[in-house]
Every structure is written in C-alpha cells, then in structure tokens.
Amino acid sequence: MKTNQRKRLGEILVAAGALTEEQLNEALARQRTTGQRLGEILLEDGYITQQDLTRVLEEQLGIESINLKQTAVDPKTARLIPENLARRHVVIPVQVAQGRLHLAMRDPLDQVAIQDVRLLVQMPVIPLLATREDIVASIDRVFSQASAARAASDFIQAQGGVPEGLDDAGLDINAAPIVRMVNSIVENAVRSGASDVHIEPEQDRMRVRIRVDGVLRESLATGVKVHGAVTSRVKVMAGLNISERRVPQDGRIMIQVDHRDIDLRVSTMPTTYGEKIVMRILDRAGFLVEKENLGLGSGDIDRFNRLVGKPYGIILVTGPTGSGKTTTLYAMLAELNDDEKNIITLEDPVELDMRGINQTQINIRAGLTFAAGLRAILRQDPDIVMVGEIRDSETAEIAARAALTGHLVLSTLHTNDAPGAVARLVDMGVEPFLLSSSLVGVVAQRLVRKICPECRERYEAGEREKNILRCVPEKPLLLARGRGCDYCHQTGYRGRTGIFEIMEVDKEHRLLIDKKASAEELRDVAVKHGMVPLWEDARRKVLDGITTLEEMLRVTYTT
Numbered sequence: 001m002k003t004n005q006r007k008r009l010g011e012i013l014v015a016a017g018a019l020t021e022e023q024l025n026e027a028l029a030r031q032r033t034t035g036q037r038l039g040e041i042l043l044e045d046g047y048i049t050q051q052d053l054t055r056v057l058e059e060q061l062g063i064e065s066i067n068l069k070q071t072a073v074d075p076k077t078a079r080l081i082p083e084n085l086a087r088r089h090v091v092i093p094v095q096v097a098q099g100r101l102h103l104a105m106r107d108p109l110d111q112v113a114i115q116d117v118r119l120l121v122q123m124p125v126i127p128l129l130a131t132r133e134d135i136v137a138s139i140d141r142v143f144s145q146a147s148a149a150r151a152a153s154d155f156i157q158a159q160g161g162v163p164e165g166l167d168d169a170g171l172d173i174n175a176a177p178i179v180r181m182v183n184s185i186v187e188n189a190v191r192s193g194a195s196d197v198h199i200e201p202e203q204d205r206m207r208v209r210i211r212v213d214g215v216l217r218e219s220l221a222t223g224v225k226v227h228g229a230v231t232s233r234v235k236v237m238a239g240l241n242i243s244e245r246r247v248p249q250d251g252r253i254m255i256q257v258d259h260r261d262i263d264l265r266v267s268t269m270p271t272t273y274g275e276k277i278v279m280r281i282l283d284r285a286g287f288l289v290e291k292e293n294l295g296l297g298s299g300d301i302d303r304f305n306r307l308v309g310k311p312y313g314i315i316l317v318t319g320p321t322g323s324g325k326t327t328t329l330y331a332m333l334a335e336l337n338d339d340e341k342n343i344i345t346l347e348d349p350v351e352l353d354m355r356g357i358n359q360t361q362i363n364i365r366a367g368l369t370f371a372a373g374l375r376a377i378l379r380q381d382p383d384i385v386m387v388g389e390i391r392d393s394e395t396a397e398i399a400a401r402a403a404l405t406g407h408l409v410l411s412t413l414h415t416n417d418a419p420g421a422v423a424r425l426v427d428m429g430v431e432p433f434l435l436s437s438s439l440v441g442v443v444a445q446r447l448v449r450k451i452c453p454e455c456r457e458r459y460e461a462g463e464r465e466k467n468i469l470r471c472v473p474e475k476p477l478l479l480a481r482g483r484g485c486d487y488c489h490q491t492g493y494r495g496r497t498g499i500f501e502i503m504e505v506d507k508e509h510r511l512l513i514d515k516k517a518s519a520e521e522l523r524d525v526a527v528k529h530g531m532v533p534l535w536e537d538a539r540r541k542v543l544d545g546i547t548t549l550e551e552m553l554r555v556t557y558t559t
Helices: 003-015 020-032 038-044 049-060 083-089 113-123 132-159 177-193 222-237 298-308 325-336 370-377 393-404 420-427 432-438 463-468 507-514 518-526 535-543 549-555
Strands: 089-099 100-105 126-128 192-199 205-212 214-222 249-257 260-271 274-283 313-318 343-347 358-362 384-387 409-413 439-451 455-460 478-482 494-504
Touching: 003 020, 003 038, 003 177, 003 518, 020 038, 038 049, 049 126, 083 113, 083 132, 083 370, 083 393, 089 113, 089 132, 100 113, 100 132, 113 126, 132 177, 132 409, 132 439, 177 192, 177 205, 177 214, 177 222, 177 249, 177 260, 177 274, 192 222, 192 358, 205 384, 214 222, 222 249, 222 260, 222 393, 274 298, 274 478, 298 325, 298 439, 298 494, 313 393, 313 549, 325 384, 325 409, 343 370, 343 455, 370 384, 384 393, 393 409, 393 432, 393 439, 420 432, 420 455, 420 518, 432 439, 432 535, 439 478, 439 535, 494 535, 507 518, 535 549
Parallel strands: 100 126, 313 409, 313 439, 343 358, 343 384, 384 409
Antiparallel strands: 089 100, 192 205, 192 274, 205 214, 249 260, 260 274, 439 494, 455 478
16 A cells, blocks of 8 residues: 555544544554554554444445455455465455456555456456455465365376376475475465364375364365375475385474464375375464363363362373363363472373473383383472373373372373263272272363354254253243354354363262272262263253254263
C-alpha cells in the first residue's frame, strides 16, 4: 500500500471515531521506522480491533468482510493465481461470480495487489477483507497438496518414467522434485495439525494419509513410480540404511516448519508392494499442555491437584495408545517441577525437553531397559521419578518398592479404566500388600474430538439420543454438532479434549486390594467416594456442547 493510501486508511478510521489523531500519529511514526503496513501496526498495538476495521471499511467504503474459516475455498479458483503471488500480497481468490473474481485480502485498499491479480486473471477484482491468519491458513491448505502433486509429476517426467524393477539406488533421491515433494507432504501435515503421516505403497499408486484429531484421511494419491525415491529420501533424512528394505527401521528427523521446531519419529515396515513409512509428528511448541487445558472438570481438577500433591506413592495414567497419557504425565511434571526437587524420567522416546528435569532415553540394545534404568535412578537421590510405561513385572515391583521408600513415581499402563489398573498390576506379579501400600491414584483417560467452533449448530435431540444420554424423554433436549466447513476440512470437528476418571486410593480401597477384590468392587467404592466415570464425563461434555454423542460412543463403553 502506498503512503497516501495508508494515510487515507488512518483518516477514515479517525473520521469514523475508531482512532484518535494522537494514536494515528504514533502509528505513523512507528511505520516510518519499521516499514510495516499501517493496518498491521494498529491491530498489533491494540489501537483498533479486527471488528473495528471491518465495520469502518464496510460502512465507509462498502468493502465486505469474509470469514475464511466458515467459507470453503475452491482449490481450482484459488489456484488462478500462483502461490508466490498469493503469499507476497497475502491474498487468495475465493470465487468467480458474474465474471468477477472475489479476492480475500488482508488489505483491501492495496491497489498494487489488486492490479497484479487483475492483470493475471483478466477479470475485474472484488476485494474482500479477511484476517491475515485465515488467508495464510487457506494458502497453506490449498497449495501444500498441489505442490506435492506437482513435484511427483515433475519427478516422473524428469526420470522419463521409472522402469519396472529398478532398484532404489538407481533413483536420484536428491532430485529437486522429490525434495520438494517430501517437504510439501510434511508441511501440509504439520499445518493441518496432524499427529502422524502414513506413506503407503499400493499396486498402482502411492497413497499419503494424515491422522488429524485421531482420524486418518487421505491427503495425496499419486503414481507408485515415485514411491522408491520418496522412501529413500525420507530414510536418508532419518539416518536409516536405504539399501536395507527387508526389516523394519526406526529413525528421527528434526526440521523447521513455519519457524517451529518439529520432531519426526520415522518408522519403516516392509509390505507387499514396498516399504510403508509412518512419521509421528511432535510439535514441541504445542506439546506441553497446562492442566487447565487437558479437559478436566472442576471436581477432577481438585482430585488431580490432590494426587500430584502427594509426597510419595505411585500415580498411574491409563488408557489405550493415542489417548493422551504422555501429555497428562508432562502436565503433572510441569506442576511438580521446581528447584527444590530432583526429578528424573525414563522415556521411550523422550518426547519433550523439559527445563530443570533430568530425562533419560531408554536404549534396549545397550541394556538400558525401564527396569535397569529405574534401579539406577534410585541411586541418583530422586524426589520424583517418571517411568514412561510399566511393561513388565520387574519394572512394576521396583516402582512399587520405590514408592514405599519415599519417592513419588509417575507412570502409564494400558488398561481400559482406572480400577482395572489394580488387577493388571496384580496379574503382573505385584503382591497385593505392596500395591495397596504404594498406589495413591489412577487417572484413566480418552480423547474425543471437539465440535468445530466455526460451524457449530444446535439441534433437537431424538428419542434414541435421549435414551442413550439418560435424559427425560418428554423434555426437549438441545445438542450440538458441526455442519462441516473449510476450517475443519468438512469434518465438523476441530481439536480434541480429554475425558477422565480419577480414582483416589483411600483406606477402603486398600482393604479391598489386600483381599484381591474385583475391579467392579473397586469401581463401586470409587464412585461412592466421588469418582466421575469415563462415560459420565463424556456424557457431560455432550450435554455441554463440547463434543457429540457419536464421539462419546466411539471412545467409551455404555453402562
């Protein structure tokens, strides 16, 4: 935007009463120093809000605003302009109507951007105001997949087609298209908020799927001829042996995406049509979650605080793979971490570097197992020990004895619910008297998808839904669901939250554990003492409009 246009925007805002002359002069002075756009400075410094800017431009200039989170951007329309132009001007085409291109812009007064787009598409341009964040997110969604597909096509053309049976060593894995393709696959996954990337060879194609909010969806399908080069490229990045394709391998890649440090845990597996690669994405910036954001209800927050406030004993976090156990453990460690405590962890792998905590990586080949590591840790004068997982009887017994000698031990276990953890440890060989004396609490959890805030809507519950939720059939009940929009990739869900049941072990529980009581008896006592079961916690989140009945039934059992 030219200087006179920037002043005009300021004058418009002053005239509309959204800005004072003094604030405008301060912003213009900063603009001369930084070279930033006036609108960005005004928003950053809090002189105006996005709502103020939208209102003034709509009232004074008749420029409409658009919410890109709620508007599906057609990829074909968006690609009427090249990616570099979209990113340079922070614009994205939304639709073509009556021979005119509707263009979402961070700065709808930027005549240079409008002219560049108009000359390229050869049609009039209608500017629409959108936030910078929404435009960049739309550009990322639209162009990341297209970039990967173009790179695959470029590679096949450059190779002149890959002859059948050609060994991976005959492929140029450093060819620019393959580098670009692998980068685009990873970037698209990270920007989509995925936890895993699956690169899968099939008979006639290579498929890429990403797991977002716990559910896999296809992000790319291309010719199988690029699979060998893609696999080799990923293996080179992860420091794996590219000539070994008969056995599984594990590696690690550290990269940056949008100035964020991303840790990729790479796993390869031989399949019928070649090696399948799965990359687990660990976004270190977004991994650590405070206890208030885990999804705990008010009563469970109090129970959580009481457990981590114990001076010694075992606290277990249970649930299936992918239920958020590690995140909860890190939230506990963050709560406990201070300069007066010696905290040591045993992890496989170390998923997040935590300042002030001594973290140890399990190395089974070198003999550093959970049991061996736990023995060594107890000679390191620890106050708090975190063991990534109790996998065997030896680790379980050492952990229990450590808890009895004045240490707080945190760990995870694979069980379906909180009371089931007791039976699982007894099955592992831990003596009931040892367990009853050392166990102080069990946190069982699952993850459910949250309803997308941008397309959330209320609807009248039917008779079946009322019966499942145990609500009065005659009384009207409003539930929530997501219609599906561009922001949530038409799924109706965006993000996840936890559902929990927290069992605090008290005197009555200890007597039952000593008598080898069943999980059902332990559950009855826990509920009597205030434990909210998983199913009930999920039910409350459905009634509160946080998640849907379908999600509740997907991750919990009915009682």
